[in-house]
Each structure stands twice: as C-alpha cells, then as structure tokens.
Amino acid sequence: MSDQEKPSSHNHEPAPGAGHEQHEAAAYGDEEMVHVHKQLERENGEPEEGFTPVPLALMVCFGVLFFWTGMYFTKYNGDFRPDVFSADWRPGSGGQQGEVAFDPIKRGDRLFSNNCATCHQADGNGVPGAFPPLDGSPWVVGAPERFVKIVMRGLQGPVEVKGNTYNGNMPSYGENGLDWDDRDISAITTFVRQSWSNEAPAISEELVAEVRASIADKSGAWSADELLDMHPME
C-alpha cells in the first residue's frame, strides 16, 4: 500500500464542518509530517540569530599554515635580491652572501650542452658530412684567437677539419649573434679546449676582450680562408 493511497490518519479527526483546506491537511498523517520535517531539518540547519563561530579546528589549521609560511618566508626570502636566482649572478656584485667561486669548466660545460652539443654532439665528434668535430680539431686546440673569432662571429663556407671538408653555417655568439660576454666565451672555449682528448691551455677573459676589440668592425661570419690568412694553421 503506497502513501498516496492511504488517504488519512488515525489520530486526525476532521473537525466538524471542516472545509476543503482541513480536508487537505488531514490528507497528511502525523508520520508523514514528521518524516517531511526530518528531511527539512537535515537539509537546512535551524536558523538562528547572530553568527556561528569559526570551528576551532579550522582556526588551528590556519594558525599552523600562517606560522609555517612565516617561517618559510623568513628562511628563504633570499634577502629580496632580484638577482638571487639569476644564472648571471657574479660573486662580489653585491649581496653579502658567501662568495661562490666561478668555475669556468662547469660554466663552459653547461653552455656547451645547451648550445654547441646540438650540432657538434656531446662527445665533440660532430656529425659526418654536416657538423665538424671539436675533439682533436686544430681550430680548437690551435691559435686561441682563431677559436675565439669563430665563436664570436660564426663560420661559413668550406672548411677542412681532420681531413674532411664541411660546408655549413656556424652561428655567432658575439654581438651580431647571441651576444655572450667575455667571461662566457672564455668559459666555453676553455671547456672545449680541455674536453675529451683536447689538452690545450685555457683562454682568459682578457684575451677574449682583446679579440673582441680587434674585430669590432667585422659584421658577418668568417670564411675559413679569412681566418687562415690571419692565423695560419700551425
């Protein structure tokens, strides 16, 4: 027997002379009334005046969170130095933090992997027919000026390396290219000159600066012949 079919209640006697409304109200028995109110109660809390206090657990949560952020911020604010995460930060350029010694080989290694290795390969052997090797190349381990000039302006046209001829385009890392500074160019050339089987002396920032000044007028990439005129193969 469904609720709808049960038309009335046991306790609710319709009042004598009850009208239409009373008859309708009577159609809901006490049980149904209680049931409906229980539902309403479950869905909406009893309205009351004033405001409900924030639960204690939530306040504790926020307290812990604020405390933690405060501690974290105090510890890791980096003195609010804008250059604190800069890859170009130089020891001694401000900030009283302990000085980090500049390691040209580490720096050169990173510059090499991020730039040169795509073409010349991580092992410095290049790609036959496309990119010449740097490992054992006289262009690398020979006259330092020649190597610095290649990095600063790039190289194009035929070039012979270890008995093979290449003819491609080597990009520029100088003013007309990626614009690396003296320190980075000294780091990359030193790294390449001392990697794999190469064992040539380091190239100093001073030398890079001198070469930079001497080629200020040169705009495009070098050709191999141009470089060999200035610095013949040893």
Ligand code: HEC
């Ligand atoms: C886009 C590819 C490419 C990248 C990147 C590149 N090179 Fe080259 N590199 C070449 C090509 C091609 C040549 C040969 C150019 C020619 O044929 O005249 C060359 C030639 C050279 C040479 C002279 C030849 C030899 O093998 O010794 C040196 C030295 C050199 N690159 C060093 C570097 C260094 C250092 C870097 C990173 C700073 C670098 N290259 C990045 C393509 C590249």
